Amino acid sequence: MSVAEKVKEIILKILDVKEDEVTPAATLIDDLQATSIDLVEIFTAFENTFDVEIDSKKGEKIVTVQDAIDMLNTAIAEKGA
Amino acid sequence: MAVTGLGIVSVLGQSAAEVVRSLRESRSGIRLVPEMKALGLRCQVGGLIGEVACAALGKRAGQSMSASGTFAALACVQALESAGIAREDVRTPRVGVCVGTGYGGNGEVERVESFYREGKSPRRLGAMGPVRMMSSSAALNLAAWLGVKGRSYALSSACATGADAIGHGFDLVRHGVLDTCLAGGAEEVWRAALTFFDNLAAMPRDYNDRPVQACRPYDRDRQGMVLSEGAGILVLEALEAARARGATILAEVAGYGSANDGADMFEPNGTGLRRCIQAAMRDARELGVTAIDYVNPHGAGTRLGDPVEVETIRALFAERPPLVSSTKPLNGHSLGAAGAHEAIFTILMLRHGFVSPTLNLDHVAPECEGVRHVRTLTEVPLRTALTFNAGLGGANAALVLRSVEP
Numbered sequence: 469m470s471v472a473e474k475v476k477e478i479i480l481k482i483l484d485v486k487e488d489e490v491t492p493a494a495t496l497i498d499d500l501q502a503t504s505i506d507l508v509e510i511f512t513a514f515e516n517t518f519d520v521e522i523d524s525k526k527g528e529k530i531v532t533v534q535d536a537i538d539m540l541n542t543a544i545a546e547k548g549a
Numbered sequence: 550m551a552v553t554g555l556g557i558v559s560v561l562g563q564s565a566a567e568v569v570r571s572l573r574e575s576r577s578g579i580r581l582v583p584e585m586k587a588l589g590l591r592c593q594v595g596g597l598i599g600e601v602a603c604a605a606l607g608k609r610a611g612q613s614m615s616a617s618g619t620f621a622a623l624a625c626v627q628a629l630e631s632a633g634i635a636r637e638d639v640r641t642p643r644v645g646v647c648v649g650t651g652y653g654g655n656g657e658v659e660r661v662e663s664f665y666r667e668g669k670s671p672r673r674l675g676a677m678g679p680v681r682m683m684s685s686s687a688a689l690n691l692a693a694w695l696g697v698k699g700r701s702y703a704l705s706s707a708c709a710t711g712a713d714a715i716g717h718g719f720d721l722v723r724h725g726v727l728d729t730c731l732a733g734g735a736e737e738v739w740r741a742a743l744t745f746f747d748n749l750a751a752m753p754r755d756y757n758d759r760p761v762q763a764c765r766p767y768d769r770d771r772q773g774m775v776l777s778e779g780a781g782i783l784v785l786e787a788l789e790a791a792r793a794r795g796a797t798i799l800a801e802v803a804g805y806g807s808a809n810d811g812a813d814m815f816e817p818n819g820t821g822l823r824r825c826i827q828a829a830m831r832d833a834r835e836l837g838v839t840a841i842d843y844v845n846p847h848g849a850g851t852r853l854g855d856p857v858e859v860e861t862i863r864a865l866f867a868e869r870p871p872l873v874s875s876t877k878p879l880n881g882h883s884l885g886a887a888g889a890h891e892a893i894f895t896i897l898m899l900r901h902g903f904v905s906p907t908l909n910l911d912h913v914a915p916e917c918e919g920v921r922h923v924r925t926l927t928e929v930p931l932r933t934a935l936t937f938n939a940g941l942g943g944a945n946a947a948l949v950l951r952s953v954e955p
Contacts (some may be wrong), residue, residue, distance in 0.1 A: 483608065484607060484608050484609060505677070509676065509677060512672070512673060512674070513675075515670075515672065515673055516673050521672075
C-alpha cells in the first residue's frame, strides 16, 4: 500500500467522512471538519504507521491531505538516508 | 417514578429478551479466562463481554469511549428504543445522565504502562486518553454523544455504584431537577482489579476447572466473587409524565436508600445496609408498599458479606419473609455495573413473574440460614422487590421496585 493510500485509510478511520471526500486537495480542518483532537490522533497514527516523528513545526504545515502525503514521503526518505 | 426503558450489556445477554432467557434457564456467563491463568492469578474465571459490535456508535465515539463507555452507550441505545424516545428528544436541558463506574476507563492506564515498558515514545499514545480514562468517562461520553444538555455526571460508590446512580437519578426526577434521567452503571474488567481482588482472597480458587460453579452465594463451600463487566441503563421519568406520553411503564422505582457503615474499608458490619434498606422502605411505604415479595441481594458469595446480608434481611422482613436469590453466580460481580444489572434483572423478573434461583446453592451454610432462599426456578407473580448492593468502603444502596398494572 502506498503512502497516499495509507494516509487515506488513517483519515477514514478517524474522521467521519466518506471515501470520495478524502481528495489530495481536501483540507483537513475546513473540508474534512477535523477538530484539534482529530489532528492529534491523525498525526499520532501517522507516526505509529510510518515510524517517523512529526513535530509541531511539521504538523503546522500540513493543511491538505497532499501536504500530509508529501511530508510523510520526505520524512520516510530522510529516515532511510 | 416510572422506568420506561432499559438496556443491558452483560454476560447474560445484550437485550432484555436474551437476559430473561438466561435468568430462566440459569445460563451462566462465567467462563475460564485464559489471561487470568497467564497472569498467574489463583482465580482464573470471570465474565468477560469480549468484542462488541459498536460501529453504530460512530467513529468519534469509538475513539473517545473506553470499553465501559462503549458498553454504556450500547445499553443506552436499547434503553431509549424500549422507552420509545427518539434521539433528538433527549437534546434538552431537562434530560440528564447519571451513570457511574467503579473504576473508570482503566484499560487506558494499562495501555500507557505497556507503552512505557516497551520503551515507545509517549507521543505515540495520542491524546484521547483523558476522556477515555476519567471516572466520568461513560457518563460524559453518553451526554456528548447523545446531545443531552441537563445534569450529567458519574457517581461512584464501589459495588453500590449502579444502585446509587439509579437512586440519584430517581432523586433528580422526583425533585423536578430533570424530566428524564438516563441512569445506571458500567464497568470494564482490567488487570489490576483482577489482581487485587485475587490477592484479597475474595475470589474463588478451587473452581477453575468448573467456572460455572465458582460463584456460590450462601453456600457452605463459597469462596468469593467472580468479576465481570458490562453496563445497564434505565430511563427514569415521572409516572404522570410517562403515562401522559403513552409510554409503556416497565416498573416503578418506589424507593431509594443509601448509607455507609462508617466503619471498615473491607469488612461490612450490616449497619449501613440496614439503614439504607429502611430508608428505601420509608419511601416505598409512602406509595403504599407494605411488603416485599422478592429480594435480589448483593449476594456476591463472599465469606463475610453473605451472612451479614442474610441477617439483615431476616431481621427487617421477619413478619413477611420475601423470596431471596442472588443472580451473581450467573452474571458475576460487574462492580460499578452490578447495581444497574441487578435492578434490570429484578425488573425483568417482576414483569415476567418468576424468580431465577441462586445457582450453586447446594448446601446452605449454617450462617446463611433463616431466609427463603430460592434454589429452583420459581414461577410466581411478583408485585414488589428490593435490590441492594453492599461494597468496599462500607458503601450500601437499596432500591425498591414495584410492578405496574397495565
